[in-house]
Amino acid sequence: MPAHPAGPAAVLSAAGLSKTFPGVRALDGVDFTVRAGEVHALIGENGAGKSTLIKVLTGVYRPDPPAAPGAGVLTYDGSEVEFATPLEAQHAGISTIYQEVDLVPLMSVARNLFLGWEPRGRLGLIDFRRMHREADAALRDLGVRVDVRRPLRELGVGVQQMVALARAVSVDARVVVMDEPTSSLEPREVVTLFGVIRMLRERGIAVIYVSHRLDELYEVCDTVTVLRDGRSVHTGPIAGLDRLRLVSLMLGRELGDVRDQGLTRFSGSHDTAAEPVLRAEELTVRHQLHGVSLTVRPGEVVGLGGLLGSGRSETAKAIAGALPPDSGRVVVAGVPVRTGSTPAAIRAGVSLLPEDRKAEGIVPGLSVRENIALAALPGLSRFGLVDEARIDRVVATFMKRLRIKASGPHQKVGELSGGNQQKVLLARWLAMNPKVLLLDEPTRGIDVGAKAEVQKLIDELADDGLGVLLISSDMEELIEGSDRVVVLKDGAVVEELAGDAVTEDRLLRAVAAMPADVPADVPADVPVDVPAVRTASGGDDD
């Protein structure tokens, strides 16, 4: 482990920690150390292993057995530990606030706060008066006044989050883990939270802080560890660490890195003069989107960029009717669509290829044919009876056109490769004759060859006059695949890049929310103990 020269003792540290799930290596030899009185940011993109690391640290998951002596061990308070359950970790002094408020909504505030360590009086019975008094005091410390006897579910999400926080800090915690604590908080609640974090730091408690909001990290954290693909790629003080560099570490892209030509299969740009086929206006969803507007013209691929949690998927879902917006309009081919209704969106010609194709898309037990026909069935049946011959024709057409590799239309989709599953899903939506295609991470988790095929397909579809909205965490895919890129941050559009401005440098800047005219040189004295990443050359301006 890279030892820091001085500073307080390490409270909790992991050395060469690995965690394997069937088929996935979620953590691959991660080193991580948090010290007393330190607020340690843990960041990384989706699937980087943050949640897994936290769950291993807090006893929810057991790490893989040590591969070599000293590797894969957890050290807490100077001695090697192994937490079998969350309870053991809690008793040891590690408490956690999870991203989703994980409390019991039907139980009262005080009962939630003290569940498992209620103050007890005679006969081992719970002393409710004391419990209510102490719960009230603990919440007042956080600036929350609430009747602690009320069921938790009657309170707002922000207050619930505060109850979780109070619970975490009132046990004699030495390490407090916060997983996206601000995602459901109002700005003033965030202020309170930061106050609490600073108080914890003063008390010498170590805080592990997971967030995608870079501003917050700079405001409240001392140290940052960047995870990528299950490895820790950077650890160091956050002060002086350039924002752009942080983003490039997260995304695994080098500034000024020469773009490898031909990695993606996208060809040139498309005709972009026509009237927009999709117009989203001021889409707003509480806590998630703040007035997102964008347009897609027929034959155009519009990229949607931004970090995880910036509102990319939410935007697509709001357009497709899967996420009811609080306000805003969706207009398809000049006709307003009723928002919050997937059938209405589908009728209007909007198709969404969801991010998680396993959970939201394919039906693995059904055949290729059935999967393709699923959504289009109403259009392919007459008087409620399915027109088999027409389905056969449609399925045959798309299997050929999308080059779906299956033994035949009756093979189960679950037996196909990821790329072919994705194509089946694509075929399902194309069978509906959409005008607009929303693709959320269409090439994630599929192998390189299939990726290129899907990318080529997207190109062809746009050439055929479809409007495509492409969400991707793959920078290259976004840059080469899109005619324009709309960049989101914290649920709002921060930048729109078109034509020649669609470059990696501009995109990284926009994602990091840095103005384009500020030079983004990395200060030379920033300690970089990152073997995996070559030294950044700093970004020269265009």
Place this chain on the structure above:
Amino acid sequence: MTVGTHSPRSPLGPPGPRSPVRPADGGTDADPPGPARAERVSAFAQQHGALVTLVVAVLAAWLSFDTFMTTDNMQNMAVSSAFLAVVALGTTFVIVTGGIDLSVGSLFALGGVLAAWGSRYGSAVALLLPLAVCGLVGFVNGLLISRSRLAPFIVTLAAMLGARGILLAVTDEGSRTYLVDEDSFFATLGQGKVLGVGAPVWITVGLFVAGAVVLRRSRFGQYVYAVGGNEDAAALMGVPVARTKTAVYTLSGLCAGLAGALNAAWLVSGVTILGSGMELEAISAVVIGGTLLSGGFGFLSGSLVGVLLLKVIQNVINQIGSLDSAYQQVVSGGFLAVVVVAQTWLGRRRRVL
């Protein structure tokens, strides 16, 4: 702090000076002031609806039938309620964890037969044998549900069939009825009276008081609510979920066995044909008493009221000589439907807020 009409939402401020009430500045998660009363009304209906209905039913029966409010009738009703109530006690714990136990009817019958059979070896055996066997069945149920993660419905359905099987084996296909010596101590547990009230009634009251203390005031009780309210969250908060579940099914088995034993003592024999459908009766009583079938919310006093309500309805229908006793079940069923619909409706109303 009392809940006023417009202070239910906490003022969240920075740690410094605190404002007493935070105006709902665009935050939709602030509880609107108006529905606070509706909230209280629906909460009251959920918690005391069954009690109000019971009082009305008793008053109506009293006014309508001379034979209703007689000492004999009351005593009969109380004792016959006692056995169902003890079963419902265990069922309440199970349902609060979000589970279900279909085996209690069979265990009730098995408990009675085992008690009667065991009574020849003394009162202690008569009492402990059914507890041991039914408790063990409940324990195994609990293990299968919590450790092997099988569905409670299936596991306890299997136990229900299995327990019936054991019962038939013990009684030679139900042809043998074991008798209890009327002079034994065990028989007095069912037959005896204290202050003019049957012993089973006293035992039931005692069990409910103890059960209520455990459910409301002990840490185990908190675990029971937490597991039913949000199992994943409970696990993350360090609640021993598997142990809690195992415990409630064991408790349910114990209660069913005890109820069966007491019933055998009361009848001074182990009747084999009892108990079928009792699990559903117990579940009805618990749900009528305001416990949510989905778990996380419920209380024992409600279950007791639910049992009494079912028994009063049965009694009233018996009093109306012209009405076929089959209608008991129609009325009970209709009642249950009304309660479940009302619960769902109240629950939805409360959640919308």
